[in-house]
Amino acid sequence: MDNRIDEALDILKDTGPEYAHGFSNHGPMAAEALAAMGCENRVVSWAKQYRRRLSGRPTAREPVLPDRWEAALGDIQRFGDWVVFFRRELGGATWSAVLRRWAPRLAAGIVAAAYHGVIRTGHAVRNLARGETEARRLELAEGLAYWASRFQPLPGTPGLNTSGLRPSAAVSRIELLPSDRRVYRTLIFEKVKKLDGFLPFEKVVNLVDTPTESTLFLLDMTSAFVRIYLANARDAGSAITFIHTVTGPGAVHLMAPHLPGETVGLLLRYAWQASAAIYAAIGQRRQPDLFEDRDINRKLVVDRAVKTGDEHAIKFAEVCLRLYNINPDPAYLFASEHASRILTRDRA
Known part of the structure; x- marks a missing residue:
């Protein structure tokens, strides 16, 4: 050890x-x-x-x-x-x-x-x-x-009557908070608080079912949110914000082997709600930039993240590599390399 x-x-x-x-x-x-x-x-x-x-x-x-x-x-x-x-x-x-x-x-x-x-x-x-x-x-x-x-419940309670969608299909059904109800230049959790009283968000937690196949649900959700990261990360601040929509569910993945399946399903349902909340309160409905596998590989992802010295780049690289090893979606590697570049650029 x-x-x-x-x-x-x-x-x-x-x-x-x-x-x-x-x-x-x-x-x-x-x-x-x-x-x-x-x-x-x-x-x-x-x-x-x-x-x-x-x-x-x-x-x-x-x-x-x-x-x-x-x-x-x-x-x-x-x-x-x-x-x-x-x-x-x-x-x-x-x-x-x-x-x-x-x-x-x-x-x-x-x-x-x-x-x-x-x-x-x-x-x-x-x-x-x-x-x-x-x-x-x-x-x-x-x-x-x-x-x-820092416990922070969000509007909406998981129920049995759901839309039964996969997270990747449900993201298009998330209604974004209007700009005149948003707050800027404050911490992420303060921005998310503005969803209190926003009735359309209360339905979000029930767009998806409590997962029976937790790994498939996690991979589908993170694959969707890594693309939301790519669509919304334009500078260091926005990159850091949307990194958390992936690293949060990634933390549930770390705990899953040590928890009953019912608890893992509950955590993933709430993780879906939490990542959706960050998107709804802060994000824009954009298409991600085109990406391809190119020459991005594990060594490049690790080297660039470590070279930044940035805590967010390091954590994002680790979770993206971990998920890529299970589901080789090139968006994971591209997003991590993108974050390392943008955090280096904007903090130079």
């Missing part, structure tokens, strides 16, 4: 879930993604550099009560309380048992902090599956705590 990821987690420990003006701490996620892509030799140096921008972890204020935990959902000021709570949970059960207990409870708020709660949890789960260490267990507590403290 390579321990460099644990060294990176030690460098990043005691940091908060957010920094600056509410930007998510991507440190543990991107470090794990680097390791997953075979770049273990980059993990520690990357973590040291990224650590400089981060703030300290908020202290606990009052306990999250086991029988009243719902009262603490969606309150970022309770992040420290949730960390203590989940550390206690992990002290009394296996990490997989804690995940099985809490994933369905948190599913409806999966868009929390633009998906970053579930993404951080997913990377922590894969890390633990490689080998269990105390640092990795503590990171799972942090991921679950972020998911809980």
